[in-house]
Amino acid sequence: MPLPQKGNTMPDTSAYYHLAYTIALGIYAAYGLSLYLRRKRVRAK
């Protein structure tokens, strides 16, 4: 088994990845919900 090496060359970029997924899925979910609510409102009229 190789010994642990100092100086990891891969930067930790996971914060950007988590933020991008959260925002993107949040936008899609919010749009889907807005479509549902708009249709519900127009049917109620």
Added chain:
Amino acid sequence: MKISWLPTVAGAAVLGTVIRAAFFTPLEAKQGAAQKIFYIHVPSAWVAFLAFFLVAVASGVYLWIHDPRLDRFAESSAEVGVVFTTVVLITGPLWAKPIWGTYWAWWDVRLVSTLFLWFIYVSYIVLRGAVESPELRARYSAVLGILGALLIPFIHLSVYLFATMHPMPIVGKPSAPSLPAEMLVTLLLSLVSFTLLYLAFVRSRYRYAVERDAAAAKREHDA
């Protein structure tokens, strides 16, 4: 409450894609986790271009045969395309920051032309809200819908035509995809699942437009 099959399948497919991208797709060697933004950025861009292309097709046919169903479809596809382009314009900078060292570059033609595309179709939505006559609204917005889509081939080719930080296509190119197999499968899954999401959104938005127009016609009839 009645459950509609298309949104359910689309939602499950997107969730499956996210799970595969997060837990079953390897990290890229140089970019680390940020590279996984690829699996939502690229399919969102694909769907945005598809949506605006279909707006142009429906608008062109509308100008020819004046069928209001085509206008309703164009209206629906444009709105959904704006949502997907918004995601592209947010996820792109979040990917760019750790890799390029900056969120945005105003000299980069790919980035700025995509922003212009977003502005054109936001204008399309604003225009539709500003014109009261249904016939004029449909005609004006059809012209704008067609002109806006002319930007799509320019955006796709911009990485070949201009100096840019944005990478060249690694899948949508004449030669074979430059991507390891596990990453390619995740990308293809994401393209399918986001296309299903587009279909679910457009179908729901189209039905809303039909119900809204029927309610407006009834109000006019009753008045």
